[in-house]
Amino acid sequence: MESLDEIQWKSPEFIQERGLNTNNVLEYFSLSPFYDRTSNNQVLMMQFQYQQIQIPLGMTFQQYFQTRLAEMTGVEFIIAYTKEPDFWIVRKQKRLDATNAVPLQDYYIIGANVYQAPRIYDVLSSRLLAGILSLKNSTDLLNEMTSYHVSDGGHSYNNSIHGKVGSKSQQSFAVSKSASNNTGINTMTPITLTTPLGATVPSTVSNNNNGAMSGIEITSGAFDSLLNDVVSNDEQVYIDEIPLYGKGSTIESLGLKVNTET
Numbered sequence: 001m002e003s004l005d006e007i008q009w010k011s012p013e014f015i016q017e018r019g020l021n022t023n024n025v026l027e028y029f030s031l032s033p034f035y036d037r038t039s040n041n042q043v044l045m046m047q048f049q050y051q052q053i054q055i056p057l058g059m060t061f062q063q064y065f066q067t068r069l070a071e072m073t074g075v076e077f078i079i080a081y082t083k084e085p086d087f088w089i090v091r092k093q094k095r096l097d098a099t100n101a102v103p104l105q106d107y108y109i110i111g112a113n114v115y116q117a118p119r120i121y122d123v124l125s126s127r128l129l130a131g132i133l134s135l136k137n138s139t140d141l142l143n144e145m146t147s148y149h150v151s152d153g154g155h156s157y158n159n160s161i162h163g164k165v166g167s168k169s170q171q172s173f174a175v176s177k178s179a180s181n182n183t184g185i186n187t188m189t190p191i192t193l194t195t196p197l198g199a200t201v202p203s204t205v206s207n208n209n210n211g212a213m214s215g216i217e218i219t220s221g222a223f224d225s226l227l228n229d230v231v232s233n234d235e236q237v238y239i240d241e242i243p244l245y246g247k248g249s250t251i252e253s254l255g256l257k258v259n260t261e262t
Helices: 012-018 025-029 040-050 061-070 120-145 160-181 220-233
Strands: 075-082 087-095 099-111 113-116 147-149 154-156 189-193 204-206 213-219
Touching: 025 075, 025 087, 025 099, 040 061, 040 075, 061 075, 075 099
Parallel strands: none
Antiparallel strands: 075 087, 087 099, 099 113, 147 154, 189 213, 204 213
């Protein structure tokens, strides 16, 4: 059975024949699946069919009907809010006495359509579930964007940069390998260091076919020595604070001679 809070009901035949206003809106509502046929409204409607009623002067039928409902106890339907010509709120409540009643459910009549108002619990549950789903999707997206790389020292959110670095490393390794094949067998592990524009290292530079300088081969032991000097230094000097050229520079520590003249 379909849940009542998912139903939209209307009766075009009733609207076409009699229209819809405050005086007949409860009668129109009584045709819907939201109506309880064991309510006090149904009892009074059955009585009015077989009895002649006299409505006091200055009182509409709807006002008289709700006055009679207030004299009874049990489940009833009343008009809680009116905004003619196309909006009403019908409330289902349990009448305890003439002045006290416990609300059970509200229904909206908008135009010719009748809806059951959702419960606060259902509204909050739906919003919380939607929020949790959005958080889960965001977390999954972040997990797809990030990846761990040793070169970054942690997680990175830009995976494309590592693809570029990897391709450059492969090209540098190919150039270094070609230079080692031309000069002879090298038993040490080569590490390629690209020189700045205009710098020349005559004794260790490998040239390409056009004579342009492409890189310098330095053994891994030289870098280990440089790293040990930094680690054993009591003045807490970081490796990125050491200048690249000049006295005490990285080039000097590696035992290289660089000609920076243009």
